[in-house]
Amino acid sequence: MNCFLRTILLIGLFFGTLNLVHSQTTPIELSKNKVVVGGKSYILHVVKEKQTLFSISKAYGISMRDIMSVNGKAEATVSINEVLRIPFNEEKQAVAPVILKKEDEKFIYHIVKKDDTLYSLSKKYAVGMDLIEKENPGSRQSLPLNSVVKIPKIQQQKDHKVSNVPQHDKKYYYYVIKAGDTQYSIAKEFRMKQKKLRKLNPKLKNRILKPGDWVRIPRYLVPPEYFIVKETPKDTIAEELIVLDTIQEVEKEEVIAKTKVNVGLFLPLYLETNDTINQIITYKDTIEIVTEREPRTIYRKSREFIRFYQGVLLAVDSLRKEGLSVDLHVYDTERDPEKLRRTLSQIQFMDFDYWIGPVYPKTFAVAAEYARRKNVPIISPLSAKNPQINSNPNVIQLNTSMNSICRQISNYVSEDFQYKNIVIIHPERYKHLNEAKLIKDIEHQLFEKGLYWQTDEVSYKKISFDEYGLYGMEAMMCDSCENVVVLPLNDQPKVENMITNLNVLSQRYAIRLVGFSRWQRYTSLEADRFYNLNFSLFSPYFIDYKEEKINDFVIDFRNRFMSEPSDFSFRAYDICRYFSLAASKFGKDFPERMNELDIELLQSAYYFKRVSAFGGFENQGTHLINYSRDYKIRHQVFKPKEKEPEENETVDLLEKSFGL
Structure with a gap:
């Protein structure tokens, strides 16, 4: 193998x-x-x-x-x-440049450190971003570590006093004018037109603003890092207290239930087919000669599942280094329920802690019934539709169902509805679609729960795109507030058509598009459109290649298998690590205590809920992902609420997630 x-x-x-x-x-x-x-x-x-x-x-x-x-x-x-x-030399370390002068008459010389940005330097030295960029071309795009940035010195008036700046509210962010700021630079920084800036701040028409003055910016145009205020440490006197003759209580670590777990992995690897297509048969004097093809080829239907298997192998290695032994049993199910039944009959006397797979509905149904009789937790790693989850308490479904995604989107839209124009754009016939539940959920939140009637600062509209098209959508838009646009469908041609038209409107209106993760795989949709439309979505999976743990995994994968990991590789690694540690820590009761496990995952967000008293578990943990207008992708792990909020109690999800 x-x-x-x-x-x-x-x-x-x-x-x-x-x-x-x-x-x-x-x-x-x-x-x-x-x-x-x-x-x-x-x-x-x-x-x-x-x-x-x-x-x-x-x-x-x-x-x-x-x-x-x-x-x-x-x-x-x-x-x-x-x-x-x-x-690369492991012993050689990157050294910051030596600066003979930290400053002179014109400039302060700053060595770039981790997390430094053009904005943070602008705030630190009270100098406009445009002035810094003028002296350091390309600094808006990137600031390499240990590079030197020249900060222009600006003469400030000693008797100048900073105006009283209002507190940021749900509608506006109050930007403090710095030396070098102009109407053009401020409008450019927040991606808005100067005309709109002057309309929101009439004082700009009559006088030139000085450092210390402020202007208001619509909150939805402001990146979340602008709201982060770094506290400066105050001078304090530390008082040392020495307490004698006391006994310190030491928390005892929970005893690990098991140091070895047995895992069954059922995948359609098509081993026999791969062996067959890699054999070259020739004849010499009626004698059959079989040689192996070089280089070997891989049967197309098994490629992704090989990547899945390789991810599991890396997880097993990592767990072994942490002291947990994983006895992995791999079974090739192909797509044949009968072959799976023969395999199950051969392993009926083996004791497993949990199973991963099978992945196809027909084979999973066979294995799930067998797992129920043997009381073995069985994980569905890929499908979001498992009928067995409703009646089989041993089934654990990792992909969040469409109903749960719709519920999370409706909560996201309706829980931050003030100063918003909520617009539902749907095809002419939509009530038969699974995604139509999203409309029902949003209307339930706004009207049946009475949220819509609690404030006058919200608008809710619904329109058929097939009937009214681009001009109908434009008639629904609001000039003075953010337009939260929801498209409750996954039909690729219709979604692409609607997004193309919305992209045109995004040049004039502030739009936040809310939809589904599947849209990211539509190849004809360019990423620019998602950024222009401030696209937000919920997904159980997200890979941030800027994180060190992701780069470490990619390097380990390349060194071990001489190939690139796929999405399935990351997913398999998370599955094997999470459930092996859960089985080790909690023993046979781990399905009831999965949410107590707090470990770092590569791409997954896990939070499990039992679907009914007699059913299995569904993963309802997701990532809230946002393609921001400043061309950054932000994500926040989102977990469902344990209980419904009390009356008049709302959770500002946008503010918690993105500082908006």
Whole structure:
């Protein structure tokens, strides 16, 4: 099986030429992707536009000659998207530049540290972002660690006093004017038109604002980090108290129930088919000669499930390092219920802590019934529709159902409804759709619970796109508030048509589009449209490639399997780790106590609820993902409420999640 699971990591090298012009280089973002080749460590760097071999060598502190030698280059040229191997020395640490002068008459010289942004430097030194960018071209796009930023010195009037700035409220953010700010720079910073800025702040028409004055900005246009206030430590005198003759209570760690768990993994690997297609049969004097194809090919239906299996293997390795032994039993189910029945009859006397899979409905139904009789927890890793969950208490469904997603979206829309214009855009015939439950849930929240009547600062509208089209949608929009637009459908052509038209309206109106995670897979929808429409969605899965744990997993996966992990690989890793630790800690009762387990996952959000008194568990933990207008993707793990809120009690989900 080992030779079957081997695949080859191919790094494409594209040939092209970039001129070596020092003055046209852009800031280099250092890569964290490391590989080991022939016992030597290398960093893989992907060449971006306007980067040169000179600028790359300077960024990594490696000579051009060494980079050329490692990559077999005869000339000092690179191509866009070319992957370079950069020699890496574990003992060599990146050193910040030595600055002889921290400041002079014109500038303060700041060394970039982790989490520094153009905005944070603007706030720290009370200098407009435009002025900093003017002296440091490209700083708005990126600020490389340990690079030096020149901060212009602005002469401030000593007798100047800061005006009283109002507290931010649900409708407005109050921006304090800094030296160098202009109407144009403020409007550009918050992605709004100057005309709208002047309309919200009439004082801009009559006088020029000075540092310390303030203007109000619609809250929905302001990124969440603007609301974060860093507290400056105050000078305090620490008083040391020494208490004698006391006994400190030491919390006892919970005893691990088991140090070994048995796991059954049922996947359609199609091993026999893979062996068959990799055999070459020839004849010599009527004698059949069987040779193996080189390189081996993989049957297309088993590719993703091999990636799933590889993710499980990495999880088993990580658990072993933590002291937990996982006895993994892998069974090839293909897509054949009869083959699965034969397999189950052979393992009927084995004792399992839990099963993962099968993945197809017909085979899962067979295994779920057997797991119910044997009282074995069985995990459905991929499907969001398992009829067995309603009557089988052993079933654990990881994909959140459409009903639960609709409920979460309706809560999200209706719990922050003040100063909003809620617009439902639907096809002419929609009541038969599963997603139509979303409309019922929103109307239930607003009208049957009475939220709509509690304030005059909300509007609710509903329109058929098929009947009224673009002009009908525009008639529903509000100029002076945010338009929360909900599309309750997943039909690809209709969704693409509606989003295309909404993208046109986003040039004039502030729109927050709310929908489903499936839309992200529609290849004809460009990401720019999601950013323009401030798209928000709920999904059980989210991978943030900026996180160190994700990069570590990718590197481990490459080193182990010589290939790239897929979405299934991340998912399998989370499943195996989470449920193995749960079975180890809580024993046979782990399904009832799964929510007590607090471990860091790669892409999943877990929070389980039993669907009925006699049914199984559904995962209702999700990520609230937002494609923001400032071209950033933000996410927040979202868990359902344990109980309904009291009357007049509302939870400002937007504010908690994104600071909006």
